[in-house]
Amino acid sequence: MDTIWNYRWLLLQGLGVTVQVTVLAGLLALALGIATGLARRGPPLIAWPVHIYVEVFRGTSALVQLFVLFFVLPGMGLRLDPMTCGVVGLGLCYGAYCSEVVRGALNNFPRAQREAAVALNLTGTQTLTRVVLPQALLVMLPQLGNLMVELLKASSLVSLITLADLTFQARSIMRLTLHTVEAMSVLLVAYFVLAQLISFGARALEARLGGAWRGRTEER
């Protein structure tokens, strides 16, 4: 336990980096996921490039994507700092996963609801924002929450592109002190607690968005 206490500031700094990477990459992934998930239902000229983006980023590992951003792009004249690389890399990768979730929810959205919107003479945009998304988001939320937990765990990959996140710091401590068990325990607990926070947030949001019209009837 002493080890952990002695290195607490280092670990807290690492935790800060992990949280920062996860939150920023998560926001990017959600924004990308919703935008591209919607775009894939658009005209082919838009849907196809987006489809390729999703397949490429889903089909290759996040680690390789980070390495390309960090080691290959500078050779082509584009040098990004490690934090930007981590956020953009993980954001692009998990954006592709989110995109699939959004697309799935939109594809499974009941046709009858869209038809009711036509019968009420709503525009396409109104149908999307007032009818489709409020309901579809609720379907997506649990899956998007899971993806954010996955993203949190994948964020440890940024330690391999020199970012001093929690995993990076714990490994340094292991190397310096050889107290592997303590350092590993910190990682275990910290990631678990963060994951629980994300899950709790997703559930709370789901209850808030759907509670009024869905939650109450489930109790019935």
Added chain:
Amino acid sequence: MSATATDAPAVRFAAACKSFGDTRVLDRFDLDIPRGEKTVIIGPSGSGKSTLLRILMTLEGIESGRVEICGETLTDRFDGVERAPRGRGRLRKIRGHVGMVFQQFNLFPHMSALENVACGPRLSLRRSRVEAEAEAEALLRRVGLGDKLGSYPLQLSGGQQQRVAIARAMALRPEVMLFDEVTSALDPELIGEVLAVMRELASETSLTMLVVTHQMGVARALADRVCFLENGRLVEQGPPEQVLDAPENPRTREFLHALNLA
């Protein structure tokens, strides 16, 4: 040449053809419905009744022929060659004439009864919230749901949901109202309350109603004219006393006979 909005029939099908793949649903279909008429359409399952209404609601297109609503041409595609798509503004203008109530209600589950009824006027007529909700409240009172304004669809019975759906469609003040088996998904004891609302609407002389139903009670209660549809053809039509009580066509007789046995 083009008929003005007032002397044109509310609905006109002229040689309209509609297929789904190899299934021909409407075959050179003709039908004129004068303004204000309450038309009830009966016929076996799969005869094209829903398709007829869905074409009028612009939920389906036709391959050839002509469909007019209040003098405006909905679709005119000839020889299987699709013409340039209609401008969105025009399509929305035509939709503004028509309202539709569905068998499964299709209320928006995330909106309260009041929001369901107010959302059409608010969004497509750009009314203010206060104005739209005041009107929605009046409509919900009219269908007997003045005490359910804040209820969500899943908290309402089928009959109540369907009455909200009727109020929702009426909120846009359509000239033509389409009802597709709106009492078929209801428990028998709930049919009466919905039928009562429809009868009350039918007392509005200017409202054109097209009602698809399997329930002869509904047909008798509402119809100025009954049309018997089979395989996308109009087999027989006339006043309800004639078509329902003394049908001339053997197919109509057979259909009504089978219904009575059921």
